[in-house]
Amino acid sequence: MNTSESSPSYIDVTEKINACHQMVGDDINFAFQTIIDASEQDVIGFEALVRGIKQESASTVISRISHDKRFDFDQACRIRALEAAARFGIDGNLHLNCSDIKAGNVDEVLEVTLHVAETSGIGPDRIVLELGNLGLLGSTANLVTIRRSIRRAGFRILADNFGRRDADLRPVAHLEPSMLKLDHYITHDIHRSRPAQAITRGVVAMCTDRGIDVIAAGIESAEEFHWLQDAGIRLFQGYFFAQPGMGEAD
Numbered sequence: 001m002n003t004s005e006s007s008p009s010y011i012d013v014t015e016k017i018n019a020c021h022q023m024v025g026d027d028i029n030f031a032f033q034t035i036i037d038a039s040e041q042d043v044i045g046f047e048a049l050v051r052g053i054k055q056e057s058a059s060t061v062i063s064r065i066s067h068d069k070r071f072d073f074d075q076a077c078r079i080r081a082l083e084a085a086a087r088f089g090i091d092g093n094l095h096l097n098c099s100d101i102k103a104g105n106v107d108e109v110l111e112v113t114l115h116v117a118e119t120s121g122i123g124p125d126r127i128v129l130e131l132g133n134l135g136l137l138g139s140t141a142n143l144v145t146i147r148r149s150i151r152r153a154g155f156r157i158l159a160d161n162f163g164r165r166d167a168d169l170r171p172v173a174h175l176e177p178s179m180l181k182l183d184h185y186i187t188h189d190i191h192r193s194r195p196a197q198a199i200t201r202g203v204v205a206m207c208t209d210r211g212i213d214v215i216a217a218g219i220e221s222a223e224e225f226h227w228l229q230d231a232g233i234r235l236f237q238g239y240f241f242a243q244p245g246m247g248e249a250d
Contacts, residue, residue, distance in 0.1 A: 038234050046085070180212050182217060219237065
């Protein structure tokens with residue numbers, strides 16, 4: 001059977017993937033940071049973190065990309081991350097960042113991501129899309145559109161960077177993610193910060209009521225870990241547990 005004749009969109013998706021590869025060339029690499037379940041003492045997933053080929057940080061790499069190319073770069077990073085995860089034999093959940101996803105482009109994001117995941121042998125049930133800055137995604141209708149589209153594709157949703165800029169739970173309630181990640185801004189020295197403790201207790205209570213798993217990110221000390229664990233959090237990420245593992249450059 002001729003695939004190009006039976007599935008015209010296959011060519012379109014392939015062309016988009018090739019264009020993304022050409023855009024970034026060999027200038028990016030990935031580190032994979034573990035996400036652990038402390039109650040089970042087990043690694044349950046990995047977040048793909050973009051790096052430069054000389055191990056430059058994500059912010060340094062992204063700063064080189066013009067604003068009009070940010071969506072294409074974001075797409076290219078997901079494509080490369082999926083391919084790297086398959087090449088390195090990453091198992092468990094695979095967390096992919098979506099810094100430029102919107103209601104108007106979510107279908108394109110999902111089409112390309114599903115295609116690359118399928119060709120990489122990674123099931124959609126293993127993929128968690130991390131969405132940050134929920135307040136910038138627009139109206140409740142936009143959040144519902146994004147949620148429905150991602151769920152139809154078989155992916156899970158994570159509300160990322162909670163507390164980095166604000167701690168508004170309203171967009172989270174409308175998005176109804178499977179997971180929420182407390183930002184390092186909240187978790188840093190939380191055992192000493194009563195305001196951060198109050199915010200965290202409120203978030204945990206709401207998420208428990210809504211069936212949302214909370215991940216505490218940026219954990220760097222035993223004191224932070226123990227306070228958050230006592231607050232009812234079981235999923236963690238940070239240097240206290242493991243440094244991100246670098247893959248080889250493409």
